[in-house]
Amino acid sequence: DKGEYRHFMLKEIHEQPRVIKATMEGRVTESRVLEQALGTEAGELLQDIRHVQIIACGTSYHAGMVARYWIEDLAGVPCSVEVASEFRYRKHVIQKDTLFLCISQSGETADTLAALRQAKQAGFRAALAICNVPGSSLVRESDLVIMTQAGPEIGVASTKAFTTQLTALLIFTLALARTNGLSKNREAEIVKALHLVPGQVNDILALDADIAEMSRRFMDKHHALFLGRGSQFPVALEGALKLKEISYIHAEAYPAGELKHGPLALVDSDMPVITVAPNNSMAEKLKSNLEEVRARGGELFVFADRAANVNPEHNTHVLQLPEVHEITAPIVYTVPLQLLSYHVAVLKGTDVDQPRNLAKSVTVE
Numbered sequence: 001d002k003g004e005y006r007h008f009m010l011k012e013i014h015e016q017p018r019v020i021k022a023t024m025e026g027r028v029t030e031s032r033v034l035e036q037a038l039g040t041e042a043g044e045l046l047q048d049i050r051h052v053q054i055i056a057c058g059t060s061y062h063a064g065m066v067a068r069y070w071i072e073d074l075a076g077v078p079c080s081v082e083v084a085s086e087f088r089y090r091k092h093v094i095q096k097d098t099l100f101l102c103i104s105q106s107g108e109t110a111d112t113l114a115a116l117r118q119a120k121q122a123g124f125r126a127a128l129a130i131c132n133v134p135g136s137s138l139v140r141e142s143d144l145v146i147m148t149q150a151g152p153e154i155g156v157a158s159t160k161a162f163t164t165q166l167t168a169l170l171i172f173t174l175a176l177a178r179t180n181g182l183s184k185n186r187e188a189e190i191v192k193a194l195h196l197v198p199g200q201v202n203d204i205l206a207l208d209a210d211i212a213e214m215s216r217r218f219m220d221k222h223h224a225l226f227l228g229r230g231s232q233f234p235v236a237l238e239g240a241l242k243l244k245e246i247s248y249i250h251a252e253a254y255p256a257g258e259l260k261h262g263p264l265a266l267v268d269s270d271m272p273v274i275t276v277a278p279n280n281s282m283a284e285k286l287k288s289n290l291e292e293v294r295a296r297g298g299e300l301f302v303f304a305d306r307a308a309n310v311n312p313e314h315n316t317h318v319l320q321l322p323e324v325h326e327i328t329a330p331i332v333y334t335v336p337l338q339l340l341s342y343h344v345a346v347l348k349g350t351d352v353d354q355p356r357n358l359a360k361s362v363t364v365e
C-alpha cells in the first residue's frame, strides 16, 4: 500500500529515517557497537580476518564500494569489491583468512548466489551476508548474516535497501575495526554520528520542494555526469544509476579527479554535472574540479555541506545540506540524489516503480 504517496519509490525514500534506525536497533548502544551485533559466533571469527572480499550487483555493489573505504580506513583490513558476474567467471587468488561478504537486498540474485556457492568450495574463511529478505537463499546458505531492516522494497529502483545496507556495513566495519585497534573514542565518535543520520535524512527530506525545483532543469537533457571523491564516488555512481533507471537519461559517474583524463571533453552547456561535496578533506580539491566544469560552460548542481562554502554562481545551483560526519556522509548524501531522480522521472512521466526492461529480483544471469 502506497498510503499517502504517489509511488512506492517515494514512500520508500521517506521510510529511510525509520528503517535506518531499525537496522541499528539491538546492535549499537549510544556510543558503541554491541558484542552480539553480528551474532555470537562472529566475535572470535572477526579476530582472524585479514582480508574482506565483497561481492554484489547493482546498487548493492555500490554499497560494497562505500564499505571498502570504511573497512580500509577504520579497520585497516585490505578489502576487495567486485561485481558477482565478473568474479564468478575468472580465476582469483584467495588470500589467507578472507571473509567472503555478499550484499543483496533480495538474497536471490543469481550471480551473487553463484559466486557464494563457488566461494564455499574455494577456501574462504567464512561467508557473511548482508540481506533484506529473511529466509532467502543467500541467508540460508551463509555462515553469518546481518539482516537489514528495510522491510519489503517494492519500487524496482533500490533506495531504502541501499541506505540500510550502508548502516549494516558501517556496524560490521566497527566490529571488525575494534579487533584491529580502533580506539574507543573513535568508535564512540562514529556511533554517535550514526545516531544522527535518521534526523539528518529527515532534514534532507524537508528539502524536497527545492530538489523538485532543481529537477526541472533536467527535463530537456539527454545526458548527465555525476562526480564525487573518496567514499562519495560510489554515491555518485548510485546517483547516476538511479537517474538512468527511472528517468532514462544517460548518466555516468566519475571520481572527480578523473575529469581531466577524458570526460571533461563531454562538458558543454547541454551536460549537467551533479556533484556531492561534503565538508571533508577532499572538499577543496573538489571545488577546483568544479571550476574546470564551470570554465567550459557546464551547468553545475552541487549538493554541499554548508561548511564547504560552495557559493551559488553563474550556472551553479547549490543545495546546502546539514553538516554530517565524514564517515556517515555517504548514507546521508545518497538521499538528495534519490529525490532528484524521482522528480525528474515524475516530470518525464516514466513508470517510476516499474522501469522498462528491469525486474526487481534478477534470478537469472
Ligand code: F6R
Pocket: 057, 058, 059, 060, 061, 103, 104, 105, 106, 107, 108, 109, 112, 156, 157, 158, 159, 241, 245, 360, 361, 362
Ligand atoms: C538498482 C537495483 C539493482 C539491484 C541489483 C542487485 O536500483 O535495484 O541494481 O541492486 O539487481 O539486487 P540485490 O541487491 O537484490 O542482489
